[in-house]
Amino acid sequence: METAVPVTVPGQSPGSAAYEKTGRTVPTRSAERASYDRELVHAILDEGYLCHLGFVRDGAPVVLPTLYGRVGEVLYLHGSTGSRPLRMTGQADPGLAVCVTVTHVDGLVLARSAFHHSVNYRSVVVHGIARQVTDPEEKCRALDALVDHVVPGRAADSRPADRKELAATAVIRLDLTEVSAKTRTGGANDDPEDLGLPHWAGVLPLRKGYDTPVANADLAADIAVPSYLKGA
Amino acid sequence: METAVPVTVPGQSPGSAAYEKTGRTVPTRSAERASYDRELVHAILDEGYLCHLGFVRDGAPVVLPTLYGRVGEVLYLHGSTGSRPLRMTGQADPGLAVCVTVTHVDGLVLARSAFHHSVNYRSVVVHGIARQVTDPEEKCRALDALVDHVVPGRAADSRPADRKELAATAVIRLDLTEVSAKTRTGGANDDPEDLGLPHWAGVLPLRKGYDTPVANADLAADIAVPSYLKGA
Numbered sequence: 001m002e003t004a005v006p007v008t009v010p011g012q013s014p015g016s017a018a019y020e021k022t023g024r025t026v027p028t029r030s031a032e033r034a035s036y037d038r039e040l041v042h043a044i045l046d047e048g049y050l051c052h053l054g055f056v057r058d059g060a061p062v063v064l065p066t067l068y069g070r071v072g073e074v075l076y077l078h079g080s081t082g083s084r085p086l087r088m089t090g091q092a093d094p095g096l097a098v099c100v101t102v103t104h105v106d107g108l109v110l111a112r113s114a115f116h117h118s119v120n121y122r123s124v125v126v127h128g129i130a131r132q133v134t135d136p137e138e139k140c141r142a143l144d145a146l147v148d149h150v151v152p153g154r155a156a157d158s159r160p161a162d163r164k165e166l167a168a169t170a171v172i173r174l175d176l177t178e179v180s181a182k183t184r185t186g187g188a189n190d191d192p193e194d195l196g197l198p199h200w201a202g203v204l205p206l207r208k209g210y211d212t213p214v215a216n217a218d219l220a221a222d223i224a225v226p227s228y229l230k231g232a
Numbered sequence: 233m234e235t236a237v238p239v240t241v242p243g244q245s246p247g248s249a250a251y252e253k254t255g256r257t258v259p260t261r262s263a264e265r266a267s268y269d270r271e272l273v274h275a276i277l278d279e280g281y282l283c284h285l286g287f288v289r290d291g292a293p294v295v296l297p298t299l300y301g302r303v304g305e306v307l308y309l310h311g312s313t314g315s316r317p318l319r320m321t322g323q324a325d326p327g328l329a330v331c332v333t334v335t336h337v338d339g340l341v342l343a344r345s346a347f348h349h350s351v352n353y354r355s356v357v358v359h360g361i362a363r364q365v366t367d368p369e370e371k372c373r374a375l376d377a378l379v380d381h382v383v384p385g386r387a388a389d390s391r392p393a394d395r396k397e398l399a400a401t402a403v404i405r406l407d408l409t410e411v412s413a414k415t416r417t418g419g420a421n422d423d424p425e426d427l428g429l430p431h432w433a434g435v436l437p438l439r440k441g442y443d444t445p446v447a448n449a450d451l452a453a454d455i456a457v458p459s460y461l462k463g464a
Contacts, residue, residue: 024294029311049337049351052284054295061293062256063286065335065355079261103297105281107446110461114379114390115397119281123297147346151436158346158431165347187448199390200458201451204383205443214339216419216433226432229342 024127025180035181044124044181045070048102049150053077055088055098055130068100069145073176075100075126076133076142078169095129100174107205111188112197120184120203127178133171142171153228256359257412267413276356276413277302277334281382285309286331287320287362300332301377305408307332307358308365308374310401327361332406339437343420344429352416352435359410365403374403385460 018036019025027034035041050065068077077100088096107120133139143166144155161169188201213229250268251257259266267273282297301308309332320328339352365371375398376387393401420433445461 024289024292049340050335050353052286052295052333052335054284054286054293054331056288056291056293057256059288060256060329060359061286061288061295061331062359063284063293063295063331063333063357065333065353067351097292099286099293099295101284101295101297103282103284108281108382110383110386110390112391113393113397114375114387115393115401117379117382117386117390119299119382121282121297125295127292127294143346147349150340150349150351151342154342154349155346158342158349159344159426159429161345161347165345169347187446187450190448190450194391195450196452197391198455200455200461201448203446203448204461205446207439207441207443209439211437211439214419214435214437216422216435218419218422218427219433220428223430223432229432229436 019177019179021180022127022178025125025178027180027182030182030184033182033184035183036179037181040183041124041176041179041181042070044104044122045075045102046149047104051075051077051100051102053098053100055096057088067146067150068102069142069147069149070176071141071145075174075176076145076171077130077174078143078146078171095131096172098128098130098174100126105206106185107203109184109188109203110199110201112190112194112199112201116188116190118184118188120186122181122183124179124181126174126176128174130172130174133173136166138173139166139169139171142173143169151228157226157228251409251411253412254359254410257357257410259412259414262414262416265414265416267415268411269413272415273356273408273411273413274302276336276354277307278381279336280334283307283309283332283334286333287328289320299378299382300334301374301379301381302408303373303377307406307408308377308403309362309406310375310378310403327363328404330360330362330406332358337438338417339435341416341420341435342431342433344422344426344431344433348420348422348426350416350420352418352437354413354415356411356413358406358408360406362404362406365405368398370405371398371401371403374405375401383460389458389460 051068052063053066054063103123105121109118147155213225283300284295285298286295335355337353341350343349379387445457
């Protein structure tokens with residue numbers, strides 16, 4: 001099944017401002033929307049909640065939404081030790097070829113022509129080999145990153161995982177080496193001959209942010225909404 | 233590359249209320265969150281803007297965000313005839329094994345324990361073989377569905393694709409036969425012994441909806457925002 005794909009690991013210096021391009025990170029279409037800028041990639045990753053994890057099982061693709069966190073140039077994903085993708089990332093085998101994609105939809109683009117309808121979006125696609133984290137310290141750092149990714153500052157304000165929970169949780173790491181971002185911004189790009197058509201053209205922005213926090217039914221009455229949620 | 237996977241096509245009657253389970257639509261974990269209800273699946277699909285399309289290239293998984301539309305029990309995806317996945321779905325070969333996943337994040341779940349942090353979400357995963365649409369009438373219906381999926385009613389208020397645009401656009405279809413939904417709702421599920429901990433627990437709901445439409449800079453001043461956007 002999962003072939004261990006020989007990945008071209010680019011010889012980039014950690015301090016370089018951009019990821020090196022590889023055959024599979026250069027799009028065949030809309031190449032002008034692609035970017036390899038580290039800061040942009042990090043910002044898109046850090047703004048997301050779920051990624052879509054792709055892997056191959058019995059020759060067929062599987063795409064599952066899952067939580068993640070980032071520490072520097074490493075993505076961490078976690079799940080039950082019993083889950084299928086995580087069972088497939090043990091240290092004994094060569095790891096699991098994965099593709100992790102994070103996408104934000106920012107607005108709906110309405111053009112005069114059906115053909116030029118689109119969405120404004122920002123996405124990051126990461127290719128690589130995922131491996132289980134076995135070092136206990138790295139595993140704890142990764143779990144903190146996963147919780148802090150949901151709400152920054154939250155890991156310090158919750159009970160850390162105990163030994164039993166740590167044993168039940170598998171963490172996999174994916175190095176950010178073969179990475180690209182793709183973004184679309186701006187209004188509708190109609191053909192010049194369509195500009196006089198009587199149809200409205202523009203962008204319908206999607207609302208972002210949070211609604212009022214909802215306390216658990218079993219929460220003690222004297223526990224207030226924490227300050228890190230008030231600004232959320 | 234893509235092995236043509238023998239798909240178990242369930243012998244379900246079109247009128248049945250649920251999709252039949254198959255080996256790959258029954259999760260190994262959190263099976264209580266899985267559903268095969270057609271109405272729920274349709275609602276989750278119809279609320280999304282982008283799906284994540286997974287396929288296998290050179291033995292490795294690829295996951296790309298892309299637009300889609302639904303007509304009954306068929307998903308339509310489109311793209312340039314030059315794009316990689318669409319070139320791989322020609323009629324001459326056995327089609328392309330794909331996995332299409334649509335996910336909504338509804339809220340962030342903060343538990344007293346790091347371990348029980350989660351997100352409330354609704355997702356649909358579709359497995360199957362994607363094939364190019366060659367029938368011109370079906371292709372036009374599919375493109376209307378793609379535009380109406382972005383904003384319902386919009387296909388009728390835009391210039392339809394002309395012959396050249398139709399030729400440049402490839403549409404693929406994926407039958408909704410091997411389908412499952414997965415949802416998480418509600419508050420944090422802490423262990424009983426953690427309920428007395430001093431950490432806030434509850435849900436931070438994500439804001440949904442739209443902001444004010446932004447007209448294109450080149451839009452004629454006498455074209456008002458259409459009524460189907462005012463309620464958006």
